[in-house]
Amino acid sequence: MTTSTARVLALLEILQGGGLRTVPDLAARLGVDERTVRRYAGHLLELGVPVDSVRGRYGGYRLAPGYRMPPLMFTDEEALAVVLGLLAGRRAGLVTTSASAGESATAKLLRVLPAALRRRLDALLDTADFTARPRAATAPETGVLLELAEAALHRRPVAIAYTDRRGRTSDRTVLPYGLVAHAGRWYLTGADPADDEVRTFRLDRVTALRLRSGSFEVPAEFDPAATVLDSIASTPWTHDVSLRIRSGVQHIRGHLPAGIATVTTPDEGTDWVRIRIRAERLDWIPPVLAALDRPFVVERPAALRDLVRALARRLDEYATDEPR
Template sequence: MTTSTARVLALLEILQSGGLRTVPDLAARLGVDERTVRRYVGHLLELGVPVDSVRGRYGGYRLAPGYRMPPLMLTDEEALAVVLGLLAGRRAGLVTTSAAAGESATAKLLRVLPAALRRRLDALLDTADFTARPRAATAPETEVLLELAEAALHRRPVAIGYTDRKGRESDRTVLPYGLVAHAGRWYLSGADPADGEVRTFRLDRVTALRVRSGSFEVPAEFDPAATVLDSLARTPWTHDVSLRIRGSVQHIRGHLPAAIATVTTPDEGTDWVQVRIRAERLDWIPPVLAALDRPFVVERPAALRDLVRALARRLDAYATDESA
């Protein structure tokens, strides 16, 4: 959806709330000039929406008395795409404020669909099941997410209050480069204007937000998603694991994705890859190394070598036990 289309729909939403709206008020609400407001009203009239124009010092626009939006006309495929999108967002933990927001949006959508199509979608929602479990996560406030999105789009610095993973509170100024949804959480990737260092922030830890004046440029080829994944992989944890694995980066990434490990591509002439993992526990790593089925060296910690040996002994015992 283009920005202008979104604002035309926003104008309709404002007018549907009732009352007479002045042109300056609409311009301020939509973030456009008064001439653009009049153009948007023209678009609504072209679509058959009866917008009355009231002239005079206190004039403006309002919807014709008694006007109601017609039922939402979507094809079966379009309606299915919207409903499944809402459902997927809820299960992925990406709905904002609460799961109730996604449920109420789905209910409103179903109410304005034609009855026959509504019955078919109700049947799908009642009978469909998923192999993946719903992901629980703490969602950010809706206003925080949307205001940061606008700031990132228009290249505006923001001042935020932030609580880090250790509970420490701070006030920061950030140049918002991009927003990333990952593993049921929203992240902001942005730079500190003082030193240019790029940092990652969890949006549910943002306690205050204010858009500041000024502008900035995002570095060429900057990839917010890759930056967030790299930052998460480098987050300090209880164990700093260092491995050398003989194999291709593609094969290793199939078992150790970017959110879990950093992989340094091998120098020319060698097929050994350097892998770093930050982990709270070590017990899950030996089974992954076994699944890789490639030669490896545990550089640190020593405790991981003991766990690998223990797994090898168990597997050997299972393989030689003929009593089962």
């Protein structure tokens, strides 16, 4: 969409608010001169929008009484994409508004669509089901997400008030490199200008935000998503698990995604890969190792070796037990 087209639509949106709008006021709001405002009003008239021109000292423009925008001219595929996008965003836990706001947005969209298309989309929403359960996550404030997005785009430092996972609060300055959505939560990744260390922050834990002066450059080839996954995988938990597995990285990643484990090769040319996992519980790890079906060594903790042996004994009993 060109800048002039966007401003013509912005003019229409202003006029739909009702009342008479003076030319100087419209020029100031659109960031153009008064002559351009008159040209934009002419464009709306060419599109069939009934714009009334009121002459005189306090004249300006207004929409004809009773005028309403026509139904949105979506194709079936476009309308389906928008409605399913709203639904998927809510179920994934990534919508930053309340559930009622998402539902009202969907209802408003359906209300202005042509009747035949609306009936078909209503039928889909009433009959569709999902195999994955909706994610329950604490979404960040809409203003925080949008302001951080602008700061990251324009390379502006930000000052944030942050509460960490242990409930400790602090004031920080961050150079926002990028925003990442992962597992129902939004994350900010960026550098601390005090020590140039890259850090990751959950947006729902940001309690205040303020733009700061200055600018910065993002390091070449910086990958925000990979940085967030590495940060989550290296978060300190109750158990620090270290394994060596004789397998390719791709096969391991099919069972241990990047958000769960970090993968490194200990020696160049070897086919053994080192795995690091931070976990609150260990009982889920032995079944994953069994599913990998590759030689492995448990370096730590010793409690994990006991759980692996216990699973091996149970599997052996299941395999040798005679059917009744």
